[in-house]
Amino acid sequence: MEAVANPLFLPNAPEPTLGKVRAHLDQGRHEYEMVIAHKTGAPADIDAVVAMISLLWHGQRDRHEGGPTSAPVTQEAAETAVHTAAILVHWISNGSIRKK
Template structure:
């Protein structure tokens, strides 16, 4: 996160690097927790797929420490949405593709901010095994 923050808000900002580092920081925390057995595919996309697959299962493996409207542990829907927003917003990751372009400063700053929240949630037990 430090590298992402410096690349976004430092003296010489680099939005592409900031976004890359934000994604990398989230992957570093998310993948060992969510998809520890993903051979060579420990990416944010893999973690999102695992969470989505678990969500459609009859007995989901994950919930959030935050309660939903009924007072029960909330579904991981919102976490998946946040992870997906970060992952799909990284338009600079596939250089040379028709959709690839440089990240803007606003995009990079938003990515860093969402990554701060995600890394905190994933490292502090907000995502937990379903009861």
């Protein structure tokens, strides 16, 4: 996730992280849009993207083994994290999330 998201969303950050990408997108929701349309026909907002990144950031407790928030993860939770990350990487790398 970070390898794809950091250069796009935080190109000049000295120490970019997933949490910083999440904060950047959360605070700058008005600056980005999806290529898929909202029910109105206008480009969809990035609320789903921010929610999915937040899900990974808060829910994938094993990503920093031995850290203060590390916790055991079930097989189902690990698979969900991988698939969520895969969708996000796909969307970010193919331009599905774009600047307005």
